[in-house]
Amino acid sequence: MMNSFAFNIPFVSIFLLMLAAIVTPLLPKRNRLPEKLSCCVVGLVAILSAWLLYSLTSYGQSLTFNYSMGHYPAPWGSELRAGPLEAVLALFFCVAMLLSLTGNFSSTAEDIAPDRRQIFCSLVNLLMASLLALTYTNDLFTAYIFVEINTIAACAIVAAKDDPEATRSTMRYMVISVTGSALIIFAICLLYELTGYLSMQHMNGAIRALVSAKSYLLPLSVALALMTVGLAIKSALYPFALWLPDVYVNLTNASGAILSGLVIKGHIFLLIKIFYRVFGLDLIHMLHMDTAIFILGLLSMIVGSVHALREMNIKRMVAWSSVAQVGYIFLGIGLNTSAGIAAACLHIIVHASVKTMLSTAAGGLSNAAGHKKGLHALMGTFYINRWAGLGLIAGAFSMMGIPAFAGFASKLSLTMASFDHSFIVWSLAGLAVSSVMNALYYVPAVIVVLTHNKEAREDFTASAPPTLYKVSMFVFLALNFYLGLFCVPLLRLITRGVNAL
Amino acid sequence: MLERLFINHYQTAAVILSGIGLTNLLLQRNLIKKIIGLNIMNSAIFLFLAAKGNINPLPSVMALAGIVITLSLTAFALALTLKIYEDSGTLNIDEALLKKTKEQEELEAIIEQAEEEEIFS
Numbered sequence: 001m002m003n004s005f006a007f008n009i010p011f012v013s014i015f016l017l018m019l020a021a022i023v024t025p026l027l028p029k030r031n032r033l034p035e036k037l038s039c040c041v042v043g044l045v046a047i048l049s050a051w052l053l054y055s056l057t058s059y060g061q062s063l064t065f066n067y068s069m070g071h072y073p074a075p076w077g078s079e080l081r082a083g084p085l086e087a088v089l090a091l092f093f094c095v096a097m098l099l100s101l102t103g104n105f106s107s108t109a110e111d112i113a114p115d116r117r118q119i120f121c122s123l124v125n126l127l128m129a130s131l132l133a134l135t136y137t138n139d140l141f142t143a144y145i146f147v148e149i150n151t152i153a154a155c156a157i158v159a160a161k162d163d164p165e166a167t168r169s170t171m172r173y174m175v176i177s178v179t180g181s182a183l184i185i186f187a188i189c190l191l192y193e194l195t196g197y198l199s200m201q202h203m204n205g206a207i208r209a210l211v212s213a214k215s216y217l218l219p220l221s222v223a224l225a226l227m228t229v230g231l232a233i234k235s236a237l238y239p240f241a242l243w244l245p246d247v248y249v250n251l252t253n254a255s256g257a258i259l260s261g262l263v264i265k266g267h268i269f270l271l272i273k274i275f276y277r278v279f280g281l282d283l284i285h286m287l288h289m290d291t292a293i294f295i296l297g298l299l300s301m302i303v304g305s306v307h308a309l310r311e312m313n314i315k316r317m318v319a320w321s322s323v324a325q326v327g328y329i330f331l332g333i334g335l336n337t338s339a340g341i342a343a344a345c346l347h348i349i350v351h352a353s354v355k356t357m358l359s360t361a362a363g364g365l366s367n368a369a370g371h372k373k374g375l376h377a378l379m380g381t382f383y384i385n386r387w388a389g390l391g392l393i394a395g396a397f398s399m400m401g402i403p404a405f406a407g408f409a410s411k412l413s414l415t416m417a418s419f420d421h422s423f424i425v426w427s428l429a430g431l432a433v434s435s436v437m438n439a440l441y442y443v444p445a446v447i448v449v450l451t452h453n454k455e456a457r458e459d460f461t462a463s464a465p466p467t468l469y470k471v472s473m474f475v476f477l478a479l480n481f482y483l484g485l486f487c488v489p490l491l492r493l494i495t496r497g498v499n500a501l
Numbered sequence: 502m503l504e505r506l507f508i509n510h511y512q513t514a515a516v517i518l519s520g521i522g523l524t525n526l527l528l529q530r531n532l533i534k535k536i537i538g539l540n541i542m543n544s545a546i547f548l549f550l551a552a553k554g555n556i557n558p559l560p561s562v563m564a565l566a567g568i569v570i571t572l573s574l575t576a577f578a579l580a581l582t583l584k585i586y587e588d589s590g591t592l593n594i595d596e597a598l599l600k601k602t603k604e605q606e607e608l609e610a611i612i613e614q615a616e617e618e619e620i621f622s
């Protein structure tokens with residue numbers, strides 16, 4: 001039987017992070033204590049999630065449990081639900097967050113003023129708490145609250161750098177993000193009016209009853225469409241992703257890694273849960289939402305890459321590449337089979353760890369070139385910050401899908417998942433074209449970084465990267481190879497988690 | 502079809518209002534008007550919830566939470582607006598965005614440099 005503390009881990013991890021968010025502004029500023037505290041708390045939550053994962057999977061059969069909050073049972077009170085998939089996602093989110101905080105520890109000090117850094121830490125903790133809550137929640141009311149907390153925390157993180165451009169891009173991000181949350185809350189209200197519940201399982205029962213009585217099908221599909229569009233806006237799917245590059249280019253390195261690697265993933269997982277738990281895959285198919293998502297995913301893969309090809313600025317290039325990668329995830333969801341969703345979840349994990357590495361590496365390289373972001377300015381920076389250069393190369397290979405790198409694992413599983421599906425031709429063609437295009441823009445970037453540039457080297461001001469940067473980059477690289485080489489047990493675990501969702 | 506809109510007139514009004522709010526949020530160029538649009542949109546959602554009007558506490562709880570969230574979003578957006586006004590001296594988002602960014606300056610410098618090199622070679 002599971003250790004009884006393990007049942008409390010979902011709640012304890014969210015609670016610890018929120019507590020840390022309250023405590024950090026009260027700490028003394030010397031020695032960067034608040035930042036160290038938030039790193040420690042995120043690390044602790046990562047260990048707790050690993051423990052939860054171990055307890056859930058070590059008894060042969062995978063186990064899921066519901067954890068009710070407060071004194072009221074499910075239809076009224078709010079509930080958390082944890083299974084292997086939630087635990088593994090929480091673990092990887094925490095690890096990616098920890099590494100992007102430690103990897104950018106010194107560049108954060110340059111970018112953000114000391115008195116703002118404390119608030120920044122508090123918001124990072126709040127953001128992490130909201131990500132975990134989105135991962136674990138089992139009712140739409142909690143989901144709504146934490147989507148909004150996520151919005152506010154993410155906006156404030158975008159605004160962390162105190163300059164006019166960052167403020168303007170925060171305003172743009174906020175308008176888009178608030179639009180997304182308004183659509184989500186409208187969908188939740190509609191679903192509540194139709195079913196009378198907010199808890200996911202109860203909603204599912206009521207929706208099934210409505211569908212078998214063939215009543216209220218139009219409002220149901222409107223609610224589903226609103227929910228999907230709202231969450232797609234927040235997770236930067238193509239037609240709704242035009243905000244991402246403009247916002248991303250003004251971010252500090254740490255916020256960039258967090259925003260493109262983690263913030264958008266929480267919303268995608270929420271969408272998967274709503275598809276699986278609230279509607280059920282057969283109803284999604286009946287309402288044709290799977291086809292819509294598949295087409296948008298395909299479009300996102302291609303158009304994101306086309307835009308990335310045209311970019312001269314490394315940060316914008318990485319941002320457009322994020323749009324393409326989100327397309328892969330939605331392609332997996334659009335396949336609407338448990339294998340497809342498992343592949344999508346694997347790609348969520350892969351992208352969360354690779355994109356945070358790429359952002360950290362791109363930030364390190366652009367700092368080495370004296371805070372310039374144009375691709376031309378980065379010539380020869382590999383020889384100044386070799387760890388960042390290695391990170392960029394490994395990340396680029398991973399995005400192209402070279403075997404032994406993380407991206408290969410998820411592309412392989414997406415391909416396998418699309419084999420017994422009627423969209424196989426489209427899916428394979430999309431994967432092939434998008435991989436080639438990834439190579440078309442990442443290879444030149446790698447070549448530029450590796451080219452010797454003797455003249456410009458005197459301009460470069462940065463010294464060798466700090467030890468913490470090297471260690472974080474080493475762990476990033478190790479994680480990348482682990483995901484690329486040993487993904488089969490992980491994929492099996494995810495498949496079990498998806499079936500138990 | 503049309504008579505259902507009259508039967509559920511609260512919901513119809515809420516949807517129309519939130520549409521008005523959303524268009525204001527997205528299309529207004531003045532930042533203060535954008536924020537007013539945000540408030541109209543969220544109030545419409547509270548109307549939608551309040552129209553349910555029975556003894557069930559869940560809609561009231563959602564509306565209360567929504568009010569708190571809208572309040573904090575509005576406060577944050579107003580703070581940002583103040584900051585943008587201090588920086589660029591205008592409330593119009595287009596005019597504020599027209600100011601040259603560092604990124605564009607960097608790109609222009611690169612293009613100029615490339616052109617000069619071409620002339621000399």
